[in-house]
Amino acid sequence: MNTAEKVRVSIAYAVSLASISLFVSAANVLAWLGMEIPRFLAALAIISLVPLLSDDIRKSSKLIAATAFFTIFALGVSLFLADHARIPGDPMDSFILLLVASLLLTGMKNAVKMLYSGLSFYIVGTFLLLAFSGIKIIILLADALDYYVNCIGEVCDPYGFALIPSIVLFILAIPAVYPYRHRNEFRRGVER
Amino acid sequence: MxxxxxxxxxxxxxxxxxxxxxxxxxxxxxxxxxxxxxxxxxxxxxxxxxxxxxxxxxxxxxxxxxxxxxxxxxxxxxxxxxxxxxxxxxxxxxxxxxxxxxxxxxxxxxxxxxxxxxxxxxxxxxxxxxxxxxxxxxxxxxxxxxxxxxxxxxxxxGKFNPRGVEYPEDIEKRIKALEEKIREMGLEPARWLAIKTLENDAEVIKKLSDIGARNILHDAEHLRHEIEDIYGDDIESVFASVRYSFAHGLFHEVAAPINVGGANITDMIDHVVTHRYFGIPIFIAIMYLAFQFVFLVAAPFQDAIDFMFNGKDVAGGHIDGLIDISYAWMSSFMPDWLASLINHGMLRGLGAVLTFMPVIMLLFLILSFLEDSGYLARVAFLMDSVMKKMGLEGRGVIPLMLGFGCNVPAVMATRTLKDENERRLSIALNPFIPCGARIQVFAFLSYIFFPENAALVLWSLLMLSILVVFILGYVYSKTLFRGESQPFVLELPPYRMPTMKGVSVHMWEKSEGFVRKAGTIIVGAAAIIWALAALPWGVEYGGEESYIGMLASLLAPVGYALGITPEAIISLFFGFFAKEVVIDVLYVLYGSKDAILAAMTPLQAYSFMLFMLFYTPCVATLATIYNETKSLKFTLFVVVEGFIVASIFAFAAYHIGTLLGVGA
The missing domain is CATH 3.40.50.300 (P-loop containing nucleotide triphosphate hydrolases)
Structure with a gap:
């Protein structure tokens, strides 16, 4: 695989990340409304197939296979989160994850063509996801600390750490920075 | 010629x-x-x-x-x-x-x-x-x-009214210090010589050395090291970066490139964060994350400081805090009233100030991070057209947004506004943005009185505050704070990873002022509030017979006109000290949540919340406003405008609601 193909695989991966973000976003709204999170919501993973709309992806069987794999991967992660994660039910979190997904999907079209204009959206989307999930993890730790501070002088159970989607998203977002490392291979596009 | x-x-x-x-x-x-x-x-x-x-x-x-x-x-x-x-x-x-x-x-x-x-x-x-x-x-x-x-x-x-490069505040004050000394020696152009001396320009330094200006060179070296320490970079790079920011900012303001994107990271990020559709949502997302980070990460430290000063009630009784321990100790050798004044008045005030510290420090940590990374300059660029409608420049949005967290750092953040008139306008508007403490009280009361529609009630209050800020901003900018808004180049520095040292220095420079200046005033004000609540000697602290209670009785008719009960008025008095206290005072005065529910109708509760939304900011905010403006008249203006707006809305809501038979 040459660098361009590796970058395209990475972009297909990021689109699957966008579909997971959309799943968590929708799940957050449902949790906020006090509703159960249906397992069929994981079908949003189908969005991971969007890169197949691009000629640059379709012309390589490896890229088609990678896209299909990432779709199944996104479906698996979404189902795992639906079953095991504590969805916080914060509408603003939903908004931010929707924004991340929009940025990644907007960037996809031109990023697979190796154009800077696509990479721009891709970079901001990925960094925003890393910032979002990183801050949520710090907040989780602060919450644990607060719990123990409030426990001073009282008998308390150990803090119940729960898996939150941000932990999964943070880990999954790290490999998505790959195209950024190869930004010099991109070229300027002309738009009006 | x-x-x-x-x-x-x-x-x-x-x-x-x-x-x-x-x-x-x-x-x-x-x-x-x-x-x-x-x-x-x-x-x-x-x-x-x-x-x-x-x-x-x-x-x-x-x-x-x-x-x-x-x-x-x-x-x-x-x-x-x-x-x-x-x-x-x-x-x-x-x-x-x-x-x-x-x-x-x-x-x-x-x-x-x-x-x-x-x-x-x-x-x-x-x-x-x-x-x-x-x-x-x-x-x-x-x-x-x-x-x-x-x-x-x-x-x-040609007409020349030049607006040159605006150096960051910490550089500008050092340029000015050196410029003054150079001018005293009769050297011109003094400002340029000051800049070049700070920049370590070999020729200018030789010239100053030749004429024996050793003091200036010594001072310049000291100031140069300070700047290098703050920015974590050599002096030439720091000055070059400011000029590149000017060039980049001016270019962005006046030129719309036909080709998009670019090889450098700054151009690529700018393409998205100043995007027509994505720019504002990204800004909202970043600010929300910043707020969450500040208030949720500060919480354990605030609780720890609060515990340290006030102790806490636990299942097995009460754990004494510093105030309790100190009061018990002082009462053993001094008059009770003096021990109470020192501990329940001043030490409690000090505790309140220190409880603010984690929020203030984290807020300035994240603001410094956003500023040093170059993002805040883009926010100003993005919001410029919206903010201009209310008489402020783009940067004015930052203090207003910070107000939702805490009005104290928000008022301090108005320093980023270059125009003094705009700065005062921003300070005058800031108290109308409900801080986190007020939002806590609203959330509490909304939940009690409107269990089915608590979110809607809270949302209506927030929207109303934004609407009032926009309307007042528009009106003030055309009347009281009318002025020629000077166009200027919004510098757009290249994005960079802020250094830990630079961010820490900026954070500390901004935070220590709060402790030193606001702290003294807050402790003083706390003593006054204590006196009002404790005197005449022997009455129940904050009770009806205390001066504060008497004042509440005196104002009761006004309260009735606004639909606010005398007990709620007393809680508003204490809210002047710190807004969170309002919940505690209501609990103390009524005894239970059910009693609060029984004492007020939903309409009275809403009217009370409206009054609290706009009436005078807390003493910490007022102290900060005074420190920032050095004007007692302006500080009083902020108090008066708050009471007027609060009375209008509370009166209107209560009487229109009564006429319509809503929430009785």
Whole structure:
């Protein structure tokens, strides 16, 4: 695989990340409304197939296979989160994850063509996801600390750490920075 | 009249020179160097004007002979006008020299040469460039003779009201300190010499050393190290970065590139964060994350400080805090009232100040991070048009958003506004933004009185506050705070990873002021509130017979007009100390949640919340407002406007609701 193909695989991966973000976003709204999170919501993973709309992806069987794999991967992660994660039910979190997904999907079209204009959206989307999930993890730790501070002088159970989607998203977002490392291979596009 | 032509190499300077002077020129060498010197004469309306073509340079440092020749000519010969010939097709790169020229000379005509080529790359708003720079700007194609007549006219009749590079506050105050000393020695141009001395410019330093200005050099070295420490970079890079930010910001303001994207990371990120559709949602997301980070991460530290001072009630009784321990100890050897004043008044005030500290420090940590990374400059750029409608520049949105967290750092953050009039307007509007503490009270009362629609009630209060801020901003900017808004270049520095040291220094510089200044006033105010609640001696603390209770009884008729109960008025008094206290006071006075529910109708509760939304900010905010404005009159104005707006809304809500039979 040459660098361009590796970058395209990475972009297909990021689109699957966008579909997971959309799943968590929708799940957050449902949790906020006090509703159960249906397992069929994981079908949003189908969005991971969007890169197949691009000629640059379709012309390589490896890229088609990678896209299909990432779709199944996104479906698996979404189902795992639906079953095991504590969805916080914060509408603003939903908004931010929707924004991340929009940025990644907007960037996809031109990023697979190796154009800077696509990479721009891709970079901001990925960094925003890393910032979002990183801050949520710090907040989780602060919450644990607060719990123990409030426990001073009282008998308390150990803090119940729960898996939150941000932990999964943070880990999954790290490999998505790959195209950024190869930004010099991109070229300027002309738009009006 | 003497005119100097300056510019980067290959910008068509010689073509402009030839077009201005025709055949009336003389070619020689600059004294002592083998750099070509061209002089000529142009005539305009019968006026004979000498034109000197300076060597082409990219900057005005002292590294090359050309740079030395160019700047020495400007300093020694003092030309009446400098024509800065710019290659408009490479606008951003050329604007760096303009940033340097603006430090040195006030009368500059910007000649945008090769304008035809530039139009293929971007659309340039020449009029906006004129307004932002306060200088004549002439688009031209010198090789075709286009724009030459206009250039001549501007050289002779142009209006110069230059707005140069605005250095960050921590650099600017050091430039000013040095400038003053240089001026005292009778040296000119003092500001430019101060900048260059700080920049470690070898030639300027030699000149000062030759005339024995050792004190200045010593001070400059000290100030230079301070700047390098703050920015974590060498001094030349720091100054160059400010000028590049100016050039980048000006370019973004006036040129809309036809080609999008770019190889450098700054261009790529800017393409998205200043995007027409994505820019504002990204800003909202970042600010929300910043707020969450600040308030949720600060919480354990706030709780720990609160516990340390006030102790806490636990299942097995009460754990004494510093106040309890200190009170018990002092009561053993001093009069009870004095021990109570020191501990329940002043020490409690100090505790309240320190409880604010984690929020303040984290808020300034994240603000400094966003500022040093270069993002805040983009926010100002993004919000400029929206904020202008309410008489503020783009940066004005930051203090308003911070107000949702805490009005104290929000008022302090108005320092980022350059115009004093706008700054005061922003401070006057800030208390109408409900801080986190007020939002806590609203959430509590909404949940009790409107269990089915608590979120809607809370949302209505927040929306109302934003609406009031916009309306008052618009009205104030046309009346009380009317002023000529000066256009200026929003500097757009390149993105970079802030250094830990730089962010920490900025955070500490901003936070320590809060503890030192607001702290003393808050402790004093706490003592006054204590006295009102504790006197006359022997009455129940904060009870009906205390002065505060009597005042509440006195104001009861006003309370009734607004639908607010006397107990709620007492809680508002304590809310002046810290808004969170309102919940505690209501609990103490009524005894239970059910009693609160029984004492007020939902309409009265809503009216009470409306009053609390707008009435006077807490004592910490007022102390900060006074410190920032140094005006008791202005601080009183903030209190009065708050009471007026609060009374109008509470009165209207209560009486319209009563008439309609809602929430009885």
């Amino acid at each position: 003497l005119v100097a032509l300056a510019g980067n190499p290959n910008t068509g300077k010689s073509t402009v020179f030839n077009a201005l002077t025709g055949l009336k020129q003389h070619v020689g060498n600059w004294p002592g160097v083998t750099v070509e010197k061209k002089e000529g004469w142009m005539e305009y309306n019968g006026k004979r004007i000498k034109v000197v073509d300076l060597p082409g340079t990219y900057s005005l440092t002292s590294y090359s002979v050309e740079e030395k020749v160019a700047r020495n000519f400007i300093i020694e010969e003092k030309p009446d006008v400098i024509v800065h010939v710019v290659d408009a097709s490479n606008l951003e790169r050329n604007l760096y020299l303009l940033a340097e020229l603006l430090d040195l000379h006030p009368r500059i005509v910007v000649a945008l040469n090769m304008f035809d080529e530039a139009r293929r790359k971007y659309e340039i708003d020449v009029e906006k460039m004129r307004n932002l720079l306060g200088l004549p700007v002439v688009p031209m194609v010198a090789i075709k003779g286009e724009g030459i007549e206009e250039l001549k006219r501007e050289i002779v009749h």
